[in-house]
Amino acid sequence: MRSLSQAFSVLALAAVLAAPPAQAAEPPRVVASIAPLGSLAAAVMRGVAEPTVLLPAGASPHAYALRPSEARTLASADLVLWIGEALETFLEEPLATLARPDAAVELMEADGLILHPNRAGGIWGAHHDHGHAPGAAGAHHDDHGKIDAHLWLDPRNAAILVDRITDALSTRDPERAAAYRANAVSAKQALNDLDIELAATFAEVGDRPYVVFHDAYQYLEQRYNLFPIGAVTVGPERGPGAQRLSRLRDEIASRGAACAFREPQFTPKILESLAADTSIRIGVLDPLGVEAKPGPDGYFKLMRALAASLTGCLAAGG
Ligand SMILES: [Zn+2]
Numbered sequence: 270m271r272s273l274s275q276a277f278s279v280l281a282l283a284a285v286l287a288a289p290p291a292q293a294a295e296p297p298r299v300v301a302s303i304a305p306l307g308s309l310a311a312a313v314m315r316g317v318a319e320p321t322v323l324l325p326a327g328a329s330p331h332a333y334a335l336r337p338s339e340a341r342t343l344a345s346a347d348l349v350l351w352i353g354e355a356l357e358t359f360l361e362e363p364l365a366t367l368a369r370p371d372a373a374v375e376l377m378e379a380d381g382l383i384l385h386p387n388r389a390g391g392i393w394g395a396h397h398d399h400g401h402a403p404g405a406a407g408a409h410h411d412d413h414g415k416i417d418a419h420l421w422l423d424p425r426n427a428a429i430l431v432d433r434i435t436d437a438l439s440t441r442d443p444e445r446a447a448a449y450r451a452n453a454v455s456a457k458q459a460l461n462d463l464d465i466e467l468a469a470t471f472a473e474v475g476d477r478p479y480v481v482f483h484d485a486y487q488y489l490e491q492r493y494n495l496f497p498i499g500a501v502t503v504g505p506e507r508g509p510g511a512q513r514l515s516r517l518r519d520e521i522a523s524r525g526a527a528c529a530f531r532e533p534q535f536t537p538k539i540l541e542s543l544a545a546d547t548s549i550r551i552g553v554l555d556p557l558g559v560e561a562k563p564g565p566d567g568y569f570k571l572m573r574a575l576a577a578s579l580t581g582c583l584a585a586g587g
Pocket residue numbers: 331419483484485505556
């Protein structure tokens with residue numbers, strides 16, 4: 270049996286471990302590639318420090334060239350959070366040549382993520398048969414090129430990312446591990462609430478077909494049983510050919526798609542010509558949340574803005 274004084278010293282030790290010492294080291298300098306990751310990191314770091322988001326508002330991670338100032342930001346980071354080369358291809362080389370290669374954490378590698386393979390082609394099958402195998406969650410990590418990298422658009426994946434970011438921060442900054450863990454618990458509770466809220470919001474429009482500019486929303490669509498019929502572009506940087514556009518026009522007409530969604534990151538000329546030829550309404554979807562400040566609430570604003578845009582346009586036709 271422990272003596273009273275031993276018990277007191279255990280308590281005293283616990284108190285020392287729980288609170289950072291007065292002369293605590295600087296918190297790690299965290300850089301996130303894109304705003305949604307910056308927001309999730311900000312939620313974990315709430316009350317400690319603020320992460321930096323690398324990509325400027327309005328830029329697309331699919332086609333980006335690092336500026337010298339951004340390369341310096343990367344070089345001085347203690348922790349760099351990115352999805353992986355399937356999304357931020359422009360980061361692959363700079364991260365491989367970092368003086369501290371262990372600074373980078375490729376979040377696509379996180380255990381437990383729900384992963385979907387890239388959808389083939391630009392026009393997809395009937396409702397709830399979007400043309401991919403449902404068992405994709407176990408897809409192997411070597412198949413990065415085949416995995417759809419927009420994985421943050423499922424709140425269950427966001428919760429996994431929160432855990433991975435918390436681990437990465439706690440390893441680099443063990444003094445504040447308790448603070449990161451407490452923040453992570455709140456963030457994951459909020460993500461769970463958001464998931465329930467979005468399921469209720471999307472239930473109204475799940476049977477209404479629509480078209481997107483680039484195939485970025487598979488995670489959202491699968492989670493909430495939405496009905497996308499196709500994407501205008503093959504890749505965001507590649508425009509559609511005449512044949513594909515004419516097929517898309519036919520599909521819009523035959524399947525009664527009411528809305529086509531452009532993105533703030535890309536020019537909408539093709540969608541405008543589609544809208545001129547069909548009765549389709551044009552909405553805006555922003556997969557990165559360029560409007561939202563990448564603070565702890567940025568991810569939630571991003572997801573609610575997507576829900577508002579989708580339901581706003583799709584419900585408008587009655
Ligand atoms: Zn994309």
